[in-house]
Amino acid sequence: MVTCLCFELVRKTKLKDNSDKKSKRDKSPSSTPSPAKPERASETVLDVENRCRIFSHQELATATNNFSDESLIGRGGFGTVYKGRLDTGEEVAVKMHENGGVQGDKEFLVEVLMLSIYHHDNLVHLFGYGAENNRRLLVYEYMPLGSLDDHIHDLKDGQEPLDWNTRMKIAAGAAKGLKYLHNEANPPVIYRDLKTSNILLDHEYKPKLSDFGLAKFGPSKDKSHVSTRVMGTHGYCAPEYASSGKLTHKSDIYSFGVVLLELISGRKALMPSCDCVDSQSRYLVHWAQTLFSGGHIEQIVDPKLSRKGGFSKKALRRTLQVAMMCLLEDANARPLITEVVTTLDYIVEYKSMRRTTRRGQRGDTERAGTSSSPDEMTRMLNVLAGKSDPLERRRVVDDAKSWADDWRKKGSQSTAASASQC
Numbered sequence: 145m146v147t148c149l150c151f152e153l154v155r156k157t158k159l160k161d162n163s164d165k166k167s168k169r170d171k172s173p174s175s176t177p178s179p180a181k182p183e184r185a186s187e188t189v190l191d192v193e194n195r196c197r198i199f200s201h202q203e204l205a206t207a208t209n210n211f212s213d214e215s216l217i218g219r220g221g222f223g224t225v226y227k228g229r230l231d232t233g234e235e236v237a238v239k240m241h242e243n244g245g246v247q248g249d250k251e252f253l254v255e256v257l258m259l260s261i262y263h264h265d266n267l268v269h270l271f272g273y274g275a276e277n278n279r280r281l282l283v284y285e286y287m288p289l290g291s292l293d294d295h296i297h298d299l300k301d302g303q304e305p306l307d308w309n310t311r312m313k314i315a316a317g318a319a320k321g322l323k324y325l326h327n328e329a330n331p332p333v334i335y336r337d338l339k340t341s342n343i344l345l346d347h348e349y350k351p352k353l354s355d356f357g358l359a360k361f362g363p364s365k366d367k368s369h370v371s372t373r374v375m376g377t378h379g380y381c382a383p384e385y386a387s388s389g390k391l392t393h394k395s396d397i398y399s400f401g402v403v404l405l406e407l408i409s410g411r412k413a414l415m416p417s418c419d420c421v422d423s424q425s426r427y428l429v430h431w432a433q434t435l436f437s438g439g440h441i442e443q444i445v446d447p448k449l450s451r452k453g454g455f456s457k458k459a460l461r462r463t464l465q466v467a468m469m470c471l472l473e474d475a476n477a478r479p480l481i482t483e484v485v486t487t488l489d490y491i492v493e494y495k496s497m498r499r500t501t502r503r504g505q506r507g508d509t510e511r512a513g514t515s516s517s518p519d520e521m522t523r524m525l526n527v528l529a530g531k532s533d534p535l536e537r538r539r540v541v542d543d544a545k546s547w548a549d550d551w552r553k554k555g556s557q558s559t560a561a562s563a564s565q566c
């Protein structure tokens with residue numbers, strides 16, 4: 145079976161506000177599709193090979209008990225999500241698109257296209273779709289723990305907050321999904337909608353990125369960016385993209401920085417207005433940067449996390465540094481996703497490494513990884529304040545990288561040493 149997807153890319157401006165689900169898909173006049181102006185000169189025709197099953201509406205109605213309220217598991221800007229079971233016995237999540245029109249169709253097609261050709265452990269799996277008449281349905285693997293958003297914001301009574309290590313593993317896994325899209329996918333992809341509600345969790349809290357309706361290919365080798373109307377979600381959008389529509393992979397890095405801050409702080413990307421003195425401080429980024437620059441890093445930490453403990457001040461500082469680097473105003477100074485993955489992997493492994501290295505290499509351990517000298521902090525703050533030159537910014541990024549590499553080496557050396565002692 146070969147599915148032929150024909151689609152025409154149209155332009156549209158949209159910024160969703162994640163603080164209010166009902167208004168997330170902006171239906172204001174400015175967000176209605178402008179007269180269908182193709183972004184690419186000609187219609188794009190892509191063949192998607194045998195990866196994606198086409199379901200009849202009846203099959204999916206049966207799977208979800210007729211889209212009953214009992215099967216309902218979530219609601220987003222696109223529509224409603226139901227839990228179902230296929231005739232093969234597999235559990236699935238069926239997303240019913242209620243957002244019609246040209247833009248809705250475009251996002252539906254882009255989603256099917258992207259998830260048909262790209263596969264990775266940290267991307268949600270698409271079983272297939274249904275498209276009878278005007279009814280658009282997407283059939284995904286069922287993710288039993290829902291979205292990351294459900295685990296860090298508005299916890300239900302009695303719900304356990306995530307511990308530090310789980311949060312870091314989720315961050316590292318999500319970064320790996322992004323690394324695949326940026327570096328391994330061919331053509332490379334800019335995801336454009338990274339946020340906590342689009343990071344789904346399997347039964348072991350393994351994260352998978354979902355919702356590719358806004359994703360973009362590119363930019364092509366001779367271009368530094370893709371020009372497009374601004375779309376995404378308030379609080380996650382990189383400032384240069386929001387102001388110019390110039391989209392690069394560094395826009396995703398910015399959104400990743402916001403997600404990392406949410407994991408550390410337990411606060412939403414766009415905080416409720418009642419918590420803030422002015423409109424600027426509603427933005428988590430602004431709020432955290434102010435505290436970070438003032439040296440008040442403990443105040444950034446999620447109080448639920450502080451109560452649970454289980455993380456060191458040094459790991460916290462490093463993680464915050466990664467987040468702050470991702471959020472730099474100057475997009476070019478933000479780290480590459482490969483650098484983010486290396487550093488977060490280290491932070492995840494840090495605890496076990498510290499345990500093994502302590503046995504034989506205590507002095508080295510302190511020097512190599514856990515100390516953050518005042519000098520280093522000053523350099524970091526200068527970078528954040530935009531006071532440093534590009535070379536200095538590069539040096540700070542390189543430092544973070546070699547710091548992580550160093551740790552990795554020391555960890556494997558000491559693991560080998562302790563293994564040979566056994």
Ligand SMILES: Nc1ncnc2c1ncn2[C@@H]1O[C@H](COP(=O)(O)OP(=O)(O)OP(=O)(O)O)[C@@H](O)[C@H]1O
Binds near residue numbers: 284341342344354
């Ligand atoms: N594959 C899935 N498995 C389990 N639950 C899912 C799955 N996909 C979505 N959900 C649930 O449905 C909710 C709504 O998802 P949806 O993607 O429609 O909206 P959203 O991501 O919250 O917002 P937006 O439409 O702005 O992206 C999610 O937060 C999640 O709890």
Ligand SMILES: [Mg+2]
Binds near residue numbers: 220341355
């Ligand atoms: Mg979503």
